[in-house]
Amino acid sequence: MRRYASPLLFLLPATVLITLFFLIPVVATILLSMTDISTITFRDPSWVGLQNYRDLLQDPFMDKILLNTARYVGFTLLFNVGMGLVLALLSSLVPERYGDPFRALWLLPRIIPPVVYVFVWQGLMREAPYGLLSDLTGVSRNWISAEPWNVIVLANGLVGASFGMLIFTSAIRSIPTDLFYAAAVDGATTWQTVRRVVLPLLRWPILFVTAYQTLSLLTSFEYILLLTDGGPGFYTTTVWSLHAYKLALSNYFGNVEFGLGAAMAAVLVVIGVVVSLLYLRLFNFRTLVTEPKVEVN
Known part of the structure; x- marks a missing residue:
């Protein structure tokens, strides 16, 4: 016990936080998902077991919502990670007096409140003569209604790319x-240096940013809520987390269904765990954590 006392003491704060803010909420969510608790049955909920999950499987719109979620996460993730990596490489290849202001400018969308950020997008995407995009293209239309997915992915991507940019730059x-000097001596071009030196050494950051952004996108919906509210039309841009939010907290009919919303949240947790395990397998996590056989000081 003396040997492990110090490590356990340092792990205690993190263990308490994980227990309070992750494990207990997950267990509570699973328990709620097995009841019929709602606005009507709030005082006397009944245990329904897996009935809420059966209702989800029988919902004719769940396939569309699941497909919307996959489209939203997939395309936005490619933009976030890919653009973040490109921005980090470009701003690292130029002198710091140019790279630092460039990165600071790209951080502006992240520090702007989401409501203000969406107002800017609504102004840019309006019909002529008020919308900048309509003026530039010569096509007067509301681009948010005409191209909702493109606007959502772009709006989310510009915010999300800044996170990857900072991690990859660091x-x-x-x-x-010395590695860059050695590559230069060997006659490597800039692209060869990036491909053979930089990218192999960024496997850890790429794994972290990809996993983090995926889990974040699975649970985020604020920009979709503010831009389209799941429309235009019927479930056009409604994703899993947005639908769970509306079922559990913002139902138009007044009877919010906490149990059904909790079931959707529990499914989202399972999806997140499965995706994380796939990423660990894809990036060969065991190799990444293996102790180096040779270390040079």
Whole structure:
């Protein structure tokens, strides 16, 4: 016990936080998902077992909502990780006096409140003569209604790319300069240096950013809510987390269904765990955590 006392003491705060803010909420969500608790039955909920999950399977619109979620997460993730990596590489190749202001400028969408950020997008995407895009293209229409998915992915991507940009920039700057000097001596071009030196050393950051952004996108819906509210039309841009929110907290009919919303949240937790395990397998996590056989000081 003396040997493990210090490590356990340092792990205690994180363990308490994980228990309070992750494990207990997950267990509570699963328990709620097995009841019929709603506005009507709030005082006397009944245990229904897996009935809420059966209702989800029988819902004719769940396939569309699941497909919307896959489209939203997939395309936005490609934009977030890919653009974040490109921005990090570009801003690292130029002198710091240019790269630092560029990164600071790209962070502006992240620090702007979402409501203000969406107001800007609504102004840009309006009909002529008020919308900038309509003026530039010569086509007067509301682009949010005409191209909702493109606007959603772009609006989310511009915010999400800044996170990857910062992580990748820090990782690139931590690469020993000797490796770049050696590549230059060998006659490597910029692209060969990026491909053979930089990218292999960014496997850890790429894994982290990809996993984090995926889990974040699975549970985020604020920009979709503010831009389209799941429309235009019937479930056009409604994703899983947005539908769960409306069922549990914002039902138009007044009877919010906490149990059914909790069932959707529990499914989302399972999806997140499965996706995380796939990422660990894809990036060969065991190799990443293996102790190096040779270390040079």
